[in-house]
Amino acid sequence: MxxxxxxxxxxxxxxxxxxxxxxxxxxxxxxxxxxxxxxxxxxxxxxxxxxxxxxxxxxxxxxxxxxxxWLRQATPAQLNRRVEYPNKHIITDRLKEGKSLLALGSHAGNWEWILTSGQLQLDVPAVGVYQPLNNAFFDEFMYKLRTRTGAELVTMRETIRFMAANRNRQKVLSMLSDQSPSNPTNRYWTQLLHQDTAFYTGADRLAAHFQLPVVYVSIQRVKRGRYRVVLEELFDGQSALDPDQHQITEAFARALERDIRRAPADYLWSHRRWKHKREIVN
Structure with missing residues (x-):
């Protein structure tokens, strides 16, 4: 490799x-x-x-x-040429206000280039939430790739603790929010592409607890090896937010569905996204 x-x-x-x-x-x-x-x-x-x-x-x-x-050898200049952020101000304007942000992405386009290139575009740390791989070699290999431009990683299990310990440290926390929950109990269910779909609810809880503005990250392939990252604010971090209403997760699901329909071949269809079925309560 x-x-x-x-x-x-x-x-x-x-x-x-x-x-x-x-x-x-x-x-x-x-x-x-x-x-x-x-x-x-x-x-x-x-x-x-x-x-x-x-x-x-x-x-x-x-x-x-x-x-x-290719990330293993990519230079910052090469990444900046291949990934463009036409409305980066959606994030940088919030950073100028002294806020940290929560960025929600998906398994569309090339999500692995976004954390590494995003770190080059920002003046604060980009912190990716990840799930460690079972294979030790691949876990180490991917960890080095994802952090080689200075981005940081925190495991999904440690996210709340990390955010509490770094409350006063400005950062952009990045999550791939379309993953299938390992346990669908107490998850948020909504319709995605005609199917009952379970979502993690961490974005709602993090945004409400830490008053984080939330940005949706749309990864769009321009052509082979070229991507455009279009940002969309889902929550301003100031309005009242009830995490039990799952306002952010629902907005994420709608934006994700729109992007998949726009470029269906660029989504990760080999993943068993709908392996869990919603229980019907009589």
């Missing part, structure tokens, strides 16, 4: 085409999960359209894999 990561990006994209062919036509990587997710999310599309979307997803996923590897 270290040897592959040292290759120039154009050569890595050549490798991505090989990976695409293997995943889509030979290994058929998680094909059942991918197609089931697409069929349930877009019932209005034909089976041919579902399969075409699956192939486009596999190509995107293969390119994403090599782009993540």
């Amino acid at each position: 270290r040897a592959l990561a040292a290759l120039p990006l154009p050569l890595l994209y050549g490798l991505a085409e090989v990976l695409y062919f293997l995943m889509a036509y030979v290994l058929r990587y998680r094909q059942r999960v991918v197609l089931e997710n697409l069929r349930n999310s877009f019932p209005e599309k034909t089976e041919a359209e579902h399969r075409q979307l699956a192939r486009r997803f596999y190509r995107h996923f293969a390119q994403l894999m090599v782009e993540i590897l």
